[in-house]
Amino acid sequence: MRHLLSIHDLSKDEAQEILDTAVELARLSEGSVKKFPTLRGRTVVNLFFEDSTRTRISFEAAAKRLSADVINFSAKGSSLSKGESLKDTALTLQAMGADAVVIRHSASGAPHQLARQQWMKGAVINAGDGTHEHPTQALLDAFTIRRKLRNDQGDLAGLRIAIVGDVLHSRVARSNVLLLQKLGAQVVLIAPPTLLPVGVESWGVEVSYSLDSVIPNVDVIMMLRVQRERMDDLFFPTEREYSRNFGLNAERLGMMQEHAIVMHPGPMNRGLEISADSADSERSVIVDQVANGVSVRMAVLYLLLGGATMRDSISVGAEVSS
Amino acid sequence: MSVVLNAGEIGRALRRISHEILEKNHGSSEVILLGIPTRGALLSERISREIHDIEKAPIRTGTLDITMYRDDLRMRAPRALVPTQIPAGGIDGANVVLVDDVFFSGRTIRAALDAINEIGRPRTVQLAVLIDRGHRELPIRADFVGKNIPTSKEESVRVHLSEIDATDEVLIEGRAE
Numbered sequence: 001m002r003h004l005l006s007i008h009d010l011s012k013d014e015a016q017e018i019l020d021t022a023v024e025l026a027r028l029s030e031g032s033v034k035k036f037p038t039l040r041g042r043t044v045v046n047l048f049f050e051d052s053t054r055t056r057i058s059f060e061a062a063a064k065r066l067s068a069d070v071i072n073f074s075a076k077g078s079s080l081s082k083g084e085s086l087k088d089t090a091l092t093l094q095a096m097g098a099d100a101v102v103i104r105h106s107a108s109g110a111p112h113q114l115a116r117q118q119w120m121k122g123a124v125i126n127a128g129d130g131t132h133e134h135p136t137q138a139l140l141d142a143f144t145i146r147r148k149l150r151n152d153q154g155d156l157a158g159l160r161i162a163i164v165g166d167v168l169h170s171r172v173a174r175s176n177v178l179l180l181q182k183l184g185a186q187v188v189l190i191a192p193p194t195l196l197p198v199g200v201e202s203w204g205v206e207v208s209y210s211l212d213s214v215i216p217n218v219d220v221i222m223m224l225r226v227q228r229e230r231m232d233d234l235f236f237p238t239e240r241e242y243s244r245n246f247g248l249n250a251e252r253l254g255m256m257q258e259h260a261i262v263m264h265p266g267p268m269n270r271g272l273e274i275s276a277d278s279a280d281s282e283r284s285v286i287v288d289q290v291a292n293g294v295s296v297r298m299a300v301l302y303l304l305l306g307g308a309t310m311r312d313s314i315s316v317g318a319e320v321s322s
Numbered sequence: 323m324s325v326v327l328n329a330g331e332i333g334r335a336l337r338r339i340s341h342e343i344l345e346k347n348h349g350s351s352e353v354i355l356l357g358i359p360t361r362g363a364l365l366s367e368r369i370s371r372e373i374h375d376i377e378k379a380p381i382r383t384g385t386l387d388i389t390m391y392r393d394d395l396r397m398r399a400p401r402a403l404v405p406t407q408i409p410a411g412g413i414d415g416a417n418v419v420l421v422d423d424v425f426f427s428g429r430t431i432r433a434a435l436d437a438i439n440e441i442g443r444p445r446t447v448q449l450a451v452l453i454d455r456g457h458r459e460l461p462i463r464a465d466f467v468g469k470n471i472p473t474s475k476e477e478s479v480r481v482h483l484s485e486i487d488a489t490d491e492v493l494i495e496g497r498a499e
Binding site for chain 2: 017020021025027028032037038302303306307308
C-alpha cells in the first residue's frame, strides 16, 4: 500500500489489516503511553481545500501521537486562495520533504491526480474528495461497528446496515457501501429518490424509500448529514417533511433491535436528520466514532509511513521494498 | 540444518533459568516477566509456569510489543503490531525480566528498553534468553542464558515451540559442513 485514495483499491485483507492495527493502537493509547517514536522525522502535511474540523484534527492528533511533524495547510490564508494550481502546491510540498499529504478537496479525483502525476514522492491520503470518497471515515465506521458488535474480531458478515439520507452528495456513504460490502455486511440505502445517485442499482445494495419498514431489522443505522452547501437545487419540499420521513427520532429509536447502534459521521444537523435525543441516546456511538477515528488514522499512517517508503528507497538503495 | 537443542534440553534450560531468576531476585514477589512476542512471550509463559510450580505462588507476567520502537523500521515493509499487556499495577519498582528467544544484535532489547522507559520505572531490568548466538552490535548482555551457541553471521537460528510450530527444537540453518 503506497497511498490511500479509495476503498476501491483496498483488498479485504488490507482493510482488515488496517482495522487490526488500529485495535492494537487503540489498546496502546488506553494505557499510560500516549506517544510513540515510530514516525519521528517524518513530515505529514494536512492539505485542506475544504473546511473540516474533526478530520483535520483527527489526522493531526494521529500523526502527533506517532511523533511525526505536522504542517497544516488550509486554502484560506495561503497562496491556494491566490489561485495556485494543485501541481505547484504539490511541487512545493515535495521540495519541503513531505512524507505524506492528507488532502481534502471539493473536486472528486483531486487526490488521485496528486498521486498519479508523480509531482511528489510522498504518500497521498484521501481525506474526502468532492462527492467521491472518504476512505478513512469508512474505515473508522467499520472499526466502530466491529468493536461494538463483533468484539474487534473478524469481518462484518451477517450484519445488516442501513445508510440513511443524503446519499447523493455523500462521499461517506460511497466509501462505506464499498467497505461494508467488502467486509461481508449487507447494506440498505434509505433516501428520497431525489437524493439517490444515478446508477445506484449497480452498487449491489438494497434501496428503500421507507425508513419505518427497514428500521426494525437492522443492526446499525448510519445517518447522513443533509449537505445543504452542495445543494444548488430543491431536493425535498421542506425540511420538516424530510425530517418526518427520513429523520431519526425517539419513536423510531424505539423500533430498533435491542443491540442496534446509531451512527453519524458528523457534523450533525440536530433536528433535521437526527433529533437531539437520538444523538445523545444510549444507542448512539457518535462520540466513539470520533475517538476511534484517531486510532484508525494512526493505523493508516503507520502502515503507509512506518516501513520503508519511496523517499527512503532513493537514499537506502533499490533492494528496499515499499 | 542441524538441531542444537531438542525438546528435553529446552525444558531443562527453562527450568534452570527459572531457578536462576528466583535466586537472583530472592523469590518471585517483586518479579514481572515480560515476554517479547511472538516466541519470547511463549517462553515467558513457560517460565512463569515453572516458577509457579517451584514457589507455589503466582508470578506477574505480560507481553511487550517493541515494533513501534524499532530502529530498522525504515529498512523494510511495515510490520504487524501485536498486543502489549502490562500487568495491572504497572511495572514501577519491580524487577522486570525481559524474555526473548534468540539474542543476536541487541537491537530488539534496546527497543524493549525504550518501550519500558515509556511505561514506567522498574527497579531493575534483567534479560533472559533461550539462545545467545553472539554478534552484538550494542553494549547489552543477558543475565540468564539457556545456551550459548557460537554462530557465523551467515547462519540463522530458528526456535520452534510446540505452541505454534508443532515441535520444540532449536535449529541452525546455513551452516557449512
